[in-house]
Amino acid sequence: MKNFLLIILAAVVGGFAALGGAQYLGLNQDTRYVEVQAPPASSMTNFAAPSNTVNVNPAPTAGFATAADKALPAVVHIKASKQAPGFGSRGAQGIDPDRLPDAFRDLFGIPEGGGQGGSPAPLQQGSGSGVIISPDGYIATNNHVVDGAETLEVVLNDQKTYDAEVIGVDPTTDIALIKIDAVNLPTVQFADSDKLKIGEWVVAVGNPFSLTSTVTAGIVSAKGRSIDIVRRSGGEMAIESFIQTDAVVNPGNSGGALVDINGDLVGINTAISSPTGVFAGYSFAVPSAIVKKVVQDLREFGIVQRGLLGARIMELNTAFAQEKGIDRDNGVYVSEVTEGSAAEEAGLMNGDVITGVDGVTTLRNSELLEQLGRHRPGDVVNIEFERNGKQKTATARLRNANGDTGIIRPEPEPESISKLGAEFVELDEGTASKLDLKSGVTVADIRSGIISEQTRIRPGFIITKVNGRQVSSVSGFQKMIDGSNGTVSLEGIYPDSPDRTMKYGIVK
Structure with missing residues (x-):
């Protein structure tokens, strides 16, 4: 009995010792919420004294709410109905209905007549965003949101729905301007994206x-970023100088607003850098300074007025600089000056x-x-x-694509093409090379007219021949159509x- 009591006593003492050790080592502590008083400022000798300047980037909690309150009413949901991939002129099973015997057409839900005025191929609905920039219904968005759309539906933050028309698009910046028939709409104010700083x-x-009206936040990670995504559709004229952020952006955010802590527009969200197609850390927005200029041009002229310097350029780096014998590691190298250009007139030279x-x-x-890109001709x-190592300045009067300083107007379509x-x-060079085509023209968009009424042609179709003759360009295609009568x-x-x-076959 005495031995048993000694064992019990030893166990109790050991337990208290273990608990005491755990407390001493910081183990097995309950989670507690305690109020900690900050030490006097004078004792924080390792920190610099606070600045007397105004904090232009305040504590984010209140700022996020302010930004969301101002921006949400002006950001819209855009639903774009487009041709479903893979349908072209074929049915849902990848089968060309025009090549099916008549007896089998009903099995595929295809009425007799197939490609000549038959049932339309199914459409898919894409989702994007837009920003109301004027009370009378003008909305800025991305070109890739509206590109190829057969119908556009805009849903406001208050769930009112409108049909929209495209006023103009600019593939070189991936910006588009659309309009709805409405008045007294809430708008977002443009901020100066030049003043935006990394870290804000x-x-x-x-x-x-x-997921409508979604708000996320982050900081500006970089400015002037190029990721070679707009160049795929905008070609050599593409302007990529994105604001890079770590604010979460996913498919459907395209065309939406990137605003500062005051709720003013600093960019249009355009792209993400991701191996999976969803957010993986960084997103990219077109700066508001570019957006503002582009939408003004589209609204006033229907086409962007680009002021061109007229020089081929290359980005300088250490290796390239050493190759050219240049004693600097950065800058924009002029590899060629176009004859009769603004660059030549200003006195710029190769090198x-x-x-x-x-x-x-x-x-x-x-x-x-x-x-x-912010300037007009x-x-x-x-x-x-x-x-040659010496700093110089020059004055250049920018020109348009025609080599003069006039305003470029959209060329009206020939009546035959309009019909x-x-x-x-x-046809872009990359697609031509991939498909081993010498030439052709691409059907970028289809409206009401002969093609939609008489054929099953859908956007993306590449026309290579008209009446058996090779199509070399859009202008050549127009001439072929103009010179054709009857069935084409x-x-x-x-x-x-x-x-x-x-x-x-179409009948003009």
Whole structure:
């Protein structure tokens, strides 16, 4: 019995010792919420004294709420109905209905007549965002949100729904301007994106995955960023000088607002950098300074007025500088000056290194293109550059694509093309090479007209021949249509089915 009591006593003492050790080591402590008093400022000798300047980037909690309250009413949900991928002129099973015997058409829900006025191919609905920029219904969004859309529906933050029309698009910046028939709408105010600093808080507002009126926040991670995504559709004229942020942006956010802590627009959310197609850390927005200029041009002229310097440029780096014998590691190298251009008139020469425009440092291609992209033909800019190690300046009067300083107006479509009810663009070199095509024109958009009424042609179709003759360009295609009477044969392919040549007949 005495031994048993000694064992019990030893166990109790051991337990208390263990608990005491755990407390001493900080183990097994309950979670507690305690109020901690801050030490006097005078004792914090390792920290610099606070500045007397106003904090332009306040504590985010209240700022996020303010930004969301101001921006949410002006951000809309855009539903764009487009041709479903893979349908082209084929049915849902990838079968060309025009090649099916009549007896089998009903099995696929295809009425007799197939490609000539048959049932329309199914559409898919894409989701994007837009920003109301004027009370009378003008909305800024991305070109890729509305590109190829057959119908556009805009849903406001208060759930009112409107049909929208496209006023103009600019593939070189991926910005588009659309309009709804409404008045007294809430708008967002433009902020100066030039004043935005790396590290500042920003808020993204949009409709990711159709989750309407979603707000996320992050900081500005970088400015003047180029990721070579707009160049795929905008070509060599593309301007990429994105604001990079870590605010969460996903499919459906495209065209939505990136606002500062005050709720003013600093950019249009456009792209994400992701191996999976969803947010993986960084998103990219077109700066408001570019957006404002582009939408003003589209509203006033229907087309963007680009002020061009007229020089081929390359971004300088250490290796390239050593190759060219240049004693600097950054800047924009002028590899070629176009004859009769603004650059030639200003006295720029091959081998010059451009370092600034109008006092703004431009050490990267994206920064230079952004500054020039804010100007119209006829505008005068001051170019800072280096030649043979010496700093110089020049004054350049920018020109348009025609080589003069006039305003470029959209060319009216020939009546014959207008009646077709479609938009045709040049076949880009990448697609031509991939599909092993010498030439052709791409059907970019289809409206009401002969093609929609008489054929099953859908956006994306590449017309390679008209009446058996090779199509070389859009202008050549127009001449062929103008010179044709009666029944016209259109021959071509869909990129998703390059081995199958399709033929359609239309009657003008």
